[in-house]
Amino acid sequence: MPDQDTSFDYIVIGGGSAGCLLANRLSADPANRVLLLEAGKPDTYPWIHIPVGYLYCIGNPRADWMYSTEADKGLNGRSLRYPRGKTLGGCSSINGMIYMRGQARDYDNWARQSGEDDWNWENALADFKAHEDHYKLDDGADPATGSNSRFSDMHGHGGEWRIEKQRLRWDVLDSFADAAVETGIDKTDDFNGGDNAGVGYFDVNQRSGWRWNTSKAFLRPAKSRPNLTVWTEAQVEKLTLETKADGSLHCAGAVVNRAGRSVSVKARRETVLSAGAVNSPQILQLSGIGPAALLKSHGIEVIKDAPVGENLQDHLQIRAVFKVKGTPTLNTLANSLLGKAKIGLQYLLNRSGPMSMSPSQLGAFTRSDPDRAHANLEYHVQPLSLEAFGEDLHEFPAITVSVCNLNPTSRGRVQIRSADFRDAPKISPNYLATEEDRKVAADSLRQVRQIMAQPAMQAYQPQEYKPGIEYQSDEQLAKLAGDIGSTIFHPVGTVKMGRVDDPSAVLDPHLRLKGVNGLRVVDASIMPEITSGNTNSPTLMIAEKAARWMLSAQ
Structure with missing residues (x-):
């Protein structure tokens, strides 16, 4: 040199x-x-x-x-x-x-x-x-x-x-946004005005x-x-x-x-x-x-x-997966040669479609319980599912609803x-080291289920695949958060x-x-x-x- x-x-x-x-x-x-x-x-x-x-x-x-x-x-x-x-x-x-x-x-x-x-x-x-x-x-x-x-x-x-705004939308994500509204979360067209409470597509x-x-x-x-x-x-x-x-x-x-x-x-x-x-x-x-x-x-x-x-x-995200019916998701598109060809052609011709999408498209910010003064949860909702990051997509149509505690007390x-x-x-x-973080984790999983149970989602007959409806108590859900939680890289x-x-x-x-x-x-x-x-x-x-x-x- x-x-x-x-x-x-x-x-x-x-x-x-x-x-x-x-x-x-x-x-x-x-x-x-x-x-x-x-x-x-x-x-x-x-x-x-x-x-x-x-x-x-x-x-x-x-x-x-x-x-x-x-x-x-x-x-x-x-x-x-x-x-x-x-x-x-x-x-x-x-x-x-x-x-x-x-x-x-x-x-x-x-x-x-x-x-x-x-x-x-x-x-x-x-x-x-x-x-x-x-x-x-x-x-x-x-x-x-x-x-x-x-x-x-x-x-x-x-x-x-x-x-810029994202260059694609998904019907099932639009319906999730409607379901969130049915639980009391307002729609928003800008998460960046100082109070990001609401549901909408992320800017990228x-x-x-x-x-x-x-x-x-x-x-x-x-x-x-x-x-x-x-x-x-x-x-x-x-x-x-x-x-x-x-x-x-x-x-x-x-x-x-x-x-x-x-x-x-x-x-x-x-x-x-x-x-x-x-x-x-x-x-x-x-x-x-x-x-x-x-x-x-x-x-x-x-x-x-x-x-x-x-x-x-x-931010530790807890990934809940729901099987859906009657609507395309990336699982169904990307698991066929024809679907992959369409995805590639769509991006080649106009830089849109699944190859243009961020890992998460739809977002929501809300409170884990009504006594909180500010939104303390962030949702990342995706028209896809897999067992773990880096693994293949599931063969069945599904969406992933990830939710994270925005203000963790663990250090x-x-x-x-x-x-x-x-x-x-x-x-x-040192994730989930405090009782508060474990309680927010359990509450957030319950809230995911509440949104998915709203009328706007019922056309897709959502079925909880992960973590599983048999888990209900605070203790069970907090342990599950430890089993399925993953970093959101923050x-x-x-x-x-x-x-x-x-x-x-x-x-x-x-x-x-x-x-x-x-x-x-x-x-x-x-x-x-x-x-x-x-x-x-x-x-x-x-x-x-x-x-x-x-x-x-x-």
């Missing part, structure tokens, strides 16, 4: 959702020399870009870190596959493409916990809108009012992050039927800038930490393994860790920043004792397995931000690592509490805000 100048103004570690946006924003000023490091390969794998291609990316080392959780007591001893994107675009290259902000209360809570008003909903909304290109504003302003419709207050247009991050990942959105327009350098297949071994003459700690850059060779890179201004809720704590711990006992057990010098890797939160952790950067970390989500919180005097917070409210100069963490790991919905777009909001702070030296 030829010698290169390895000094930069900013080093961004992780070319995923946050990293691609940061690389774009920081390199917009030609005076800033920026290095973006990605452990995976470029996003040239064709299945990344076809929406249904997530089936071929998850569990594939070409695009996935191939992680698994430790055996989990709450899952009755099961271990789960734990996909994390390992390619440019990160998880936005393999995820479900659902555009979801969460609820206004999420960000107002962050503001209260951190003491920083810039995290509140009003200010977070401005950062969401800053990069949006929302299809509902494509038609321009209404000449009578000069407004872009009622959506203009909530959405942006002309930004890099494209949001696609452009004309292709996946729209952050590499295409933010990195592609910036890659021609001479002040931006992108290294792929470059895995960080550890951060370079120095003690200054005044005794203060400073992050001077990182040691990167590239083509089997260790290379030191230096940051004149800041190093930004954007490797995600699993890899960011791993890199910090490998660098000597983490729980002292853990680091000592692996022979790592303790540079700073901090609760790195704690506070892991995730897990991420810990290094050894001092070797190549070893996958231990991921221990890990957050492992490098928590908060008040400077909060001992559980690793970062200050501006995402600077407390006690270490020149180092920020900018990804989903910073969330003090998980958002009430899918986590990819909130991660972009976090990166937008952090870039603004960094460029103004805040």
Whole structure:
């Protein structure tokens, strides 16, 4: 490898959702020399870009870190596959493409916990809108009012992050929405106005039927800038930490393994860790920043004792499957050669049909019991079924109704397995560890049954296949949740931000690592509490805000 100048103004570690946006924003000023490091390969794998291609990316080392959780007591001893994107675009290259902000209360809570008003909903909304290109504003302003419709207050247009409506519908999903209304859930045409309660089709991050990942959105327009350098297949071994003459700690850059060779890179201004809720704590711990006992057990010098890797939160989805009659589902279409040919032709001709669909099409947000002030459940409803992700579709027509607790009280952790950067970390989500989470799980399964029993669904003669109507008590249903629950791929919180005097917070409210100069963490790991919905777009909001702070030296 030829010698290169390895000094930069900013080093961004992780070319995923946050990293691609940061690389774009920081390199917009030609005076800033920026290095973006990605452990995976470029996003040239064709299945990344076809929406249904997530089936071929998850569990594939070409695009996935191939992680698994430790055996989990709450899952009755099961271990789960734990996909994390390992390619440019990160998880936005393999995820479900659902555009979801969460609820206004999420960000107002962050503001209260951190003491920083810039995290509140009003200010977070401005950062969401800053990069949006929302299809509902494509038609321009209404000449009578000069407004872009009622959506203009909530959405942006002309930004890099494209949001479109899905390109197919299913009769059985429309009927499920009607059944949800019959139970008291209102229909909605926008989940992203601050209160996502309601039922409707998800909006998705696609452009004309292709996946729209952050590499295409933010990195592609910036890659021609001479002040931006992108290294792929470059895995960080550890951060370079120095003690200054005044005794203060400073992050001077990182040691990167590239083509089997260790290379030191230096940051004149800041190093930004954007490797995600699993890899960011791993890199910090490998660098000597983490729980002292853990680091000592692996022979790592303790540079700073901090609760790195704690506070892991995730959304556990409980998948109920119902056999149906008298309507096509993806099971019936995809299990015949003729059906597969029709699906392929539909996508080839107009980028629609099942190959254009996200893993979940219809969504609903509601309360697990009427005493709750806000929606605490999210439904992902799919016109298909299988025993487990990655397995073949069932031979019979069916739909899957997955429901997750948006605000779990259980907390897990991420810990290094050894001092070797190549070893996958231990991921221990600790699902269903609290009585509240087990009660919500049982209540949510009952609610699924209530919706499926409504008149709107009876034309399809729904029959519960999983978990099975013989299970009725709280204890039975909570145990079943452990038997059939699966991650919905939303890990957050492992490098928590908060008040400077909060001992559980690793970062200050501006995402600077407390006690270490020149180092920020900018990804989903910073969330003090998980958002009430899918986590990819909130991660972009976090990166937008952090870039603004960094460029103004805040």
